[in-house]
Amino acid sequence: MNATTATLTSPTTTRHPRPQAGLVTSTLVVAKRTLLHFMRTPALLVVATVQGAMFLLIFRYVFGGAISGPPGVNYVDFLVPGYVVTGVLFSGMGAAAGVAEDLQMGVVDRLRSLPIPRLAVAGGRALAETVLVVWGAAVTTAIGFAVGFRPAGSVGDALIAFGLVVVFGFSFTWVFMLIGELSGSAQAAQGMSLLVFPLTFVSSAYVPVDTMPGWMQPIARNQPITVMVDAVRSWVVDDPTAALGHSPAYFTVRALLWSAALVLVFAPVAVARYR
Secondary structure: OOOOOOOOOOOOOOOOOOOOOOHHHHHHHHHHHHHHHHHHOHHHHHHHHHHHHHHHHHHHHOOOOOOOOOOOOOHHHHHHHHHHHHHHHHHHHHHHHHHHHHHHHOHHHHHHOOOOOHHHHHHHHHHHHHHHHHHHHHHHHHHHHHOOOOOOOOHHHHHHHHHHHHHHHHHHHHHHHHHHHHHOOHHHHHHHHHHHOHHHHOOOOOOOHHHOOOOOHHHHHOOHHHHHHHHHHHOOOOOHHHHHOOOHHHHHHHHHHHHHHHHHHHHHHHHHHHO
């Protein structure tokens, strides 16, 4: 009696890795997804706009009578550049809360499962948040014109100043994204974001540094908000060297160095946390 043993063999299959989308394309897609989320929740934009207008009006008309700018500079022309720059921090609070919410709801996990570069997840979010910074800065600037702000320089100088605000917003976006990743929830992210706000008051954003106590002035002069505010202000006030002590080029170089330092320090950590 012959026994026939049949050996079943399965064909060898070679698994090929899924093709990965390009970094630029993936980043733009993630940014588009975030922007669509903003558009579908217009209350976020409305609240940010109303909040910015409210605080600017308070500083302009409530505190403006008691505070003065440097010699030769009207307080409104001193205030508005500082307020536009610090407005990027209000946008940053939303970035921190949004990142925390995406992590909590599993959105980031779904994005990470896609065949896209890991940098695209964080980069797309940062790009979308920068677009929101542009919107907020444009609205705040328009309100500034409505309350009497008039730049002394040319249109080109004003555009340079606005471009610097966008650069600063992009650099601080990475700071707030990392806060959102570390917080664990949207509520905690908003609370942790408030830790950054003392920098706005211990700066030249709303009052000249010379009016502060002597021990506080070195701190106020050498922190990023003051450097960035002075860079923007130097392009829109009359005779910046006399009013602020240095030329626009001096302030701009220092501000760009601070911005680069913030990105170099916080962006790699934020991307690593997304991974």
